[in-house]
Amino acid sequence: IGRNGFSLEKVEDVTTARLLDRIFETMYSEEPALGVPKTVLVPTEPESLGAIESxxxxxxxxxxxxxxxxxxxxxxxHATVSHNAEQELKRHSMRRATDHDSRTRALTELQVALRLPQVPLRIECYDMAHLHGTDYVGSMVVLEDGLPSKKEYRRFKIKDVAGNDDYAAMREVLTRRLSAYVKERDMPVSERGTTPGRFAYAPQLLLVDGGKGQLSVAIDVVQSLGLADEIPVASLAKQFEQVFIPGLDTPVVLGRTSDALFMLQVIRDEAHRFANTFHRKLRGKRMKEGSLDGISGLGDGRRKRLLKELGGVPGVKSASLDQLRALSWLPESVAIAVFEHLRR
Structure with a gap:
């Protein structure tokens, strides 16, 4: 039994089947020390299956x-090998993300390619998450000197957007975040606390997940708040990993294997993960608490108290009718209604 792993950079958009052709060419361009096995297991058939077998x-x-x-x-x-490969890829990505030389190159490349006035030592990235317009949330993740700064991450519940409108949601999140920065920046020194506020620092690069539409929203927000000369903006479109900046109709060219693009992908993927985690948390909470909706006589105040005293929805569901009746502040008719509602 032998093990031979390597990382293959995907430098263009190709199908998995065609990529497998290239992997076979790489692995067996010279006969391996252990020879060629009689059976090779793959996740999907390579494009040139017959030729490769021959x-x-x-x-x-x-x-x-x-x-x-x-x-x-x-x-x-095959499942075990796939799992091991995924773990090795994560370790490889982490080593690259935390390597000081790679980070320095990435930040310098970004400054040049995106025409930034300074090296972007603080990069913020924003993403949205929702399900058919419900439980709409936004995320802000931060890289400081090229490394994730999780204490600076922020989450936003979307308040003013009805339905599925990512542009409006992005506008709300950016406006709330940057308005808070302007307020703290302009606050007299005598009124500031001893520690910086939650939004006291401006990014040297503000990145939004998406294409030209999301970039236009970011441009509008920084301009409306008088921050266009202070905060550079850019967008990263996932489909072709294209980077857009103000003033250019075509995407900025970053090498597909460059440290700069890798850094943008890391923060974009982290913003996506952070937004989705928050969205799932809110959705799960809503679905649990929603099981008590529509019960006559059980308003918000009584529902919150009921959940608190009985240990959440599971505790309420497992409570007997006598236990519900024993709550002195809960009318008997409501106790019966809760009991019957949860057992339908």
Whole structure:
């Protein structure tokens, strides 16, 4: 049994099947020390399946089969290998993200490519998350000197947007965040506390997840608050990893394997993760508490007290009718209504 791993940079948009062709070419361009196995397991069939099997069979001297495992021990083996590969990729990404030289190169590349007035030592990235317009949230994640600064992360509940409107949600989040910065910046020194406020610092680069539409929103917000000369903005579109900045109709060219693009991808993916985690938390809480909606006589005040005293929705669901009746502040008719409602 042997193990041989390597990282393959995906420098263009190709299908998994075509990418597998290239992996086979890389791995078997020279006969490996352990030889070519008679069966090769893959996640999907390579584009040139027949040609690859013939080529490998010629190297081995006997028939070689390339298979996608669907059941049994081979399926389990493939799942284990895939898991190990994912873990190694995470370790590889973490090493690259935390390497000082890589971070320095990335920040310098970003300054030049995005035409920034200074090296972006503080980068903020924003993303939205929702489900059909419900539980709408926004996230702000921060890189300081190229590293995540989780104490600076912020979460926003969208307050003023009805339905599915990412542009309006992004506008609300950016306006709330940057308005707070302006307020703290302009506050007299005598009125400031001993510690900086939650939004006391401006980013040297404000990045939004999306394309030209999201960039236009960011531009409008910084201009409306008089911050256009102070806070540079950019957007990163996920489909083709294109970077857009004000004043250019075409995307900025960043090498597909460059440290600069990698850093932007790291913070964009982190903003996406942070927004989705918050969204799932709110949605889960709403769905649990929603099980007590529509009960006659159980208003917000009584519902909150009921949840608090009985340990949340699970405690209320498991309570007997006698336990509910024993709550002196809860009318008997409401106690009966709660009990019957949760057992329908």
């Amino acid at each position: 080529w490998l069979s010629e190297i081995r001297g006997t028939a070689v089969h390339v298979r996608v495992p669907h059941r049994g021990d081979k399926r389990e083996l």
